Amino acid sequence: MTAVLGVRALEAGWDMTSVVRGADLQVDGGELVAILGANGTGKSTLLWAVGGLLRPRAGRVSLGGRDVTGLAAARLAALGMRLLPQNRRVFPSLTVRENLEAPDLAVGGPDRPAMRARREDWLARFPTLARRLDEPAAALSGGEQQLVAIGRVVTTGPRVVLLDEPSAGLAPAVAAACGQVFVDLAATGVAVVMVEQNVDLARRLATRVVTLRDGRLSSPASEPTA
Numbered sequence: 228m229t230a231v232l233g234v235r236a237l238e239a240g241w242d243m244t245s246v247v248r249g250a251d252l253q254v255d256g257g258e259l260v261a262i263l264g265a266n267g268t269g270k271s272t273l274l275w276a277v278g279g280l281l282r283p284r285a286g287r288v289s290l291g292g293r294d295v296t297g298l299a300a301a302r303l304a305a306l307g308m309r310l311l312p313q314n315r316r317v318f319p320s321l322t323v324r325e326n327l328e329a330p331d332l333a334v335g336g337p338d339r340p341a342m343r344a345r346r347e348d349w350l351a352r353f354p355t356l357a358r359r360l361d362e363p364a365a366a367l368s369g370g371e372q373q374l375v376a377i378g379r380v381v382t383t384g385p386r387v388v389l390l391d392e393p394s395a396g397l398a399p400a401v402a403a404a405c406g407q408v409f410v411d412l413a414a415t416g417v418a419v420v421m422v423e424q425n426v427d428l429a430r431r432l433a434t435r436v437v438t439l440r441d442g443r444l445s446s447p448a449s450e451p452t453a
Contacts, residue, residue, distance in 0.1 A: 248442030
């Protein structure tokens, strides 16, 4: 059976330095894989290289068996891959509603009724956003902006979701609620990969945990990660 997401011998980095060196990862639909590791080990770099924001220097990325190595993020999004970068990414001058509806315009051939239904479910889970739909995202707290950013990613009907520190800025109860959303998403057959510094949360949510160390992924994660 072909993995939904395949990463083979991936190498990536910045300037003259490679921080990811020969990383291998296979993720099936229905899995939630947590990537742990100390700060600076290249976890975000790995997600950027897989998600199309950073061109890999070597190796292969596949989506449903198709080689997508080096494709830009927009092309990957059209194929069903979604990346939530670190440090919340919202359009500050747009309203909460406009931020959540932005993928209707950006993603090729979306099932808009299904996306609307998923947005309504998201807003039902987080009513604080529902009450502020017509306010600019800049007026929200950092945690609320993170909820908007996460909601914009997970409500689009993805095949693969790459999450970079999704709990950052969230209160523990809200982080736990978001975590349940990720679990529910994986249960629908989506392949979910999550980089997370909250080790306890990651271990509770994940079906599998791997560690990035010395540029390579290893499993199981049996050593301290922070």
